[in-house]
Amino acid sequence: MDKKKHCVVEECIKSDLFIEGQVVLFVAKNDPKWRLEECSRNFADLTGYSPKEVKRNKLGILDLVHPEDREKFIKDFYQVRQKGEESWSFQNFRLLGKNKKPVWAEIRISIIKDNSGKASYFVGYLIDVTEITEDKNLFETITELVPVGIFLREDDKIIYANKRSIDIIGYTPKELYRVKSVFSLVYPEDRHIVDEIIKRRKEGDSSVITYRIRIITKEGKIKWVQITSKTITYQGKELAIGTVQDIDRMVNLEFAKNMLVNINRAMLSIKDRFSLLDAVCDIFREEEPFNGVIIYEIEDGKMSPICAYSKKSFFKDMNWDRSPEEKVLTINRPLYLSDIERLKGYEKWKSIMVKNGVKSLIILPIKPDKKNVKYVISLYIKEKDYFSKEMLDIFSEIAKDISFTINHLKQEEDLFFKEFYDQLTGVGNRAYMLKTLEKYINKNRSFYIILLDIYNFRYINEKYGKEFGDSLLKTLVKTLDKELVYENVFRVGGDEFAIVTYSDDIYSTVNKIREVLGSLNVNGKRLKINFNMGIARFPEDSRNLHDLILKTERVLDLSRKEGKNRISFFEREKYDSIISTLSLEEKLERAIRNDEFILFFQPILSIKSSSIKSFEVLIRWKDREKIILPTEFIPVAEKTGQVVEIDRLVLRKVLNILRKWKDKKIKFPSGKGRYKTVNRLKLSVNITPKYINETASFLESLSKNDLKLLKDHVVIEITERESLHIYEEKDGVDRLRKLGFKISIDDFGTGYSSLSYLSELKVKYIKIDKLFINKMLKNRKVHRLVQSIINIAKIFKIKTVAEGVETDQQLEELKKLECDMYQGFIFSPPVSQEDMERFIVEDRG
Known part of the structure; x- marks a missing residue:
């Protein structure tokens, strides 16, 4: 360095600018120690050595560099020099001062060359960065912790x-x-x-x-x-x-838990197994980690995909018979393949997966019964080692929840099937029909309901056997379901079906049904099935479901009455008549329950002596102060079977009257001022021929005393217009006779008159219908008929009673014809019990 430059540097170093502060100037010689030639007065603040001490001790920069940093310091410098650079800086090294306490510093030097170009000196500065470095170290230490x-x-x-x-x-x-x-x-x-x-x-x-x-x-x-x-x-x-x-583990766990929540939410809102599996498939396919999802159904150990989705459509290249899913059927638990590339075997399958970015796979077995794998869910994942243990646990829980829900839905489906489906034919039952129609009505959707009844199905069962009958029903339903594409078929009774159609062309639907019934192949046997149909329409015939069904059923009843292969549509006039009958049925039920019936009595007299021989017991219904005659309610009661209770009720009332007479020793007047005892009085009680055996059973259930009282005083009267029933129920008539009752045939000549049944049934009385009595004086043929009846009766030693005698001429003619007894308005109309007992006086002893 020339003297001029040296003086300038020296003057700068010794100036007041560097008495204090963190920047220390120096000049060092380019020797092994970088011996200091000059340094600013604040050098002591940095190292503890004053400029004089530095010169006296011949200290160099390298003497002050911490031994642990010296090698790196020198190495870095020479690397810079080798690049030919004229300046150099080095940060974050330590100096050891006079007190041996490390001081963090930065250095920057510039090389000073002599006239020959040789680097003879370094001029530079040192900066005390201890505070900054310690702060930085503290920061780094904290961040490491x-x-x-x-x-x-x-x-x-x-x-x-x-x-x-x-x-x-x-x-x-x-x-x-x-x-x-x-x-x-x-x-x-x-x-x-x-x-x-x-x-x-x-x-x-x-x-x-x-x-x-x-x-x-x-x-x-x-x-x-x-x-x-x-x-x-x-x-x-x-x-x-x-x-x-x-947060990878946390996010993945959140993802797994959200999957669990979403699937559970789906399970709460879905009502059948296959919809649930579809929903599960949709949930998985929407999630980003999965490249694909497959759900298999297991049948007889074979897997069949029922849901398959892949983001790159790679499933089309797969061989469904050779994939790792088959392992699950053996191990019977979830299987996680964390790295597909490391999987042994399944090379073709593996190549497809690798090609399409699938790196791992989880396979979940679904076991609704906790034992057998029924379904398998496979999730194809973009990353290897994606599932942690916690995630595997959650997905195993998902599999268990799906298994439980499928089992629950299966049980519900079974219960639903039992509740709403016919077990034999597999179509909806009456309950399901009502449920379906409710939906249609709520949507205000027009429809026809057809009730179809197989005519005389009982005969088919008896002729071909019940098994054949069941086959017929199943074949019929299957064929109807096939032919009636837009209609719903339900089985609503043993041999009764309902067909619901939206079509306005009801005749086309009816014709299809007729075609099916016209030629039905049952177990190789071609049959023509006779039928009845009743048809009504919503909303025209009724807007109320219960009322609509009731109307259709009544229309079907009308169709049955008209004979086989009849089709009846709802008509207001006919329906009103049916409703009136139904209303009467309900009132009769109440009347029987509340005993609203009273008895009337009409005397039966001897034509020869004009003395009372007996009384015919006639029932009346007292409905709210109105008296209803039996012609209005007995026909309905006979159809519904309520007449059985009415017959029993009459017999009980008669029994009570006889008990009263017996207890009070009542007599009734005879001719010439004499009185006949009650023991010779007869009451004639009419019963229904169809239910003779029910009446016989009732009488047999009475006590001996009550039975004796009845058989001594009661004649059982059976109406002749139904005497075909009498003949068919001959055993019942025999039972009554064996109990000691005398039998009378009412309205003889109006029905199934036969000499054979008169002899076989051994009746005691026959009553000639009042229709003949009214006409016998005007019509010669009727007169001859009456005479024939009386003559026939005498042959069989049967007493004759003429009904409805109203005139002296009729009575006189009956005397000539030698009729035994008569009843009618000429002597007395039917009277109440009180009026009847006027003919009877108490024994005054």
Whole structure:
């Protein structure tokens, strides 16, 4: 260095500018120690050595560099010199001063050459960075201790990352700092999130922002992290400082739990197994981690896909018979293949998976009965080692929940089938029909309901057997279901079906039904099935479901009455008549329950002596002060079977009267002032021929005393117009006779008159209908008929009673014809019990 330059440097070093402060100037000789030639007065503040002590002890820069940093210090310097650079700086090294206490410093030197170009001196400065370095070290120490990653970002480059950040990302610090852009570390689908954050920072948003993104680790694994960042100013630069947390396990667990929740939510709202499996398939296919999902059904050990979805449509290349899913059928538990490439076997399947980005697979067996695998769910995953143990546990729970729900739905389906489906034919039953029609009515949808009844199905069962009858019903339903494409078929009774159609062309539907019935192949036997149909329409015939069904049933009843192969549509006039009959049935039920019946009595007299021989018991119904004659209610009661209770009720009332007479020793007047005892009085009681055996059973159930009282005083009267029933129920008549009752045939000549049954039934009396009595004086043929009846009766020693005698001429003619007894208005109309007892006086002893 020439003297002039030296003086300038020396003057600068010794100036008052460097008496104190952190910047220390020096001049050092280019020798092995970098011996100090000059140094500023504040050198003592940095090292503890004054400039005089430095010269006296011939100290060099390298004498003061900490031994642990010296080698690196020198090596770095010579690397710079080899590059031919004239200046050099070195940061964050330690100096050992006079007190041997390390001082952190930075150095910068410039090389001074002599006239020959040789580097003879260094001129430079030292800066005390102890405070800054210790603060930095403290910061780094703290960041190393905290369990989260901490980073500094300048623009889109990472300039600092703590150890935890390094652990999360997988790169070394040098590798990380050399990454040109943070965007290359971010999963492509999440880069827009980071881009948005950087834009906000540039627009002046310095607030704390927390967000989740996926990063790509050095190993290529996709990992979820949560970042919280804020903008700071440091050394005049805008930096982003932030924390990064590895939330991959938490996010995946959240994902698994959300899957569990979503599937459970679906299970709560779905009512059948296959809809549930479809819903599960849809839920899985929407989730980003899965490249595909397959649900198999297992039948006889074979797997058949019932739901298959892949994002790259790679399932079309698969061989369904050779895949890892078959292992689950053997091990009977979930199977997780964490890395498909390491799987042995299934090479073709594996190549398809690798080609389409599938790296792992979880297979879930569905066991509704907890034993046997009924379904298999396979989830094809984009990442290897995706499932943690906790996730596997949750997905195993999902499989258990699906299994439980399918079992529950299966039980509900079984219960539903039992409740709403016919077990024999498999079509909906009456309950399901009502449920279906309710929906249609709620939607205000017009429809016809056809009730179809197989005519005389009982005969088919008896002729061909019940098994054949069942086959007929199943074949009929199957054929109707096939032919009636737009109609619903229900079985609503043993041999009764309902067909519901929206079509306005009801005649086309009816004709299809007739065609099916006209030629039905049952077990190889071709049959023509006779039928009846009743048809009504919503809403024209009724807007109320119960009323509509009732009307259709009544229309079917009318069809049956008209004979086989009859089709009846609802008609208001006919229906009103039916409703009137039904109303009478209900009232009769109440009348029987409340005993609203009273008895009337009409005397039967001897034509010869004019004395009372007996009384015919006639029933009347007292309905709210109105007297109803039996002609109005007995025909209905006979159809419904209520007449059985009415017959019993009459017999009980007669029994009570006879008990009263017996207890009071009542007599009734005879001719010439004499009285006949009650023991010779007869009451004639009419019963229904169809139910003779029921009457006989009732009488047999009475006590001996009551039975004796009845048989001594009661004549059982049976109406002749139904004497075909009498003949068919001959055994019942015999039972009554054996009990001691005398039998009388009422309205003889109006019905099934036969000499044979008169002899076989051994009747005691026959009553000539009043129709003949009224006409016998006007019509010669009728007169001859009456005479024939009386003569025939005498042959069989049967007493004759003429009904409805109203005139003296009729009575006189009956005397001539030698009729035995008569009754009618000529003597007395039917009277109440009180009036009847006027003919009877109490024995005054």
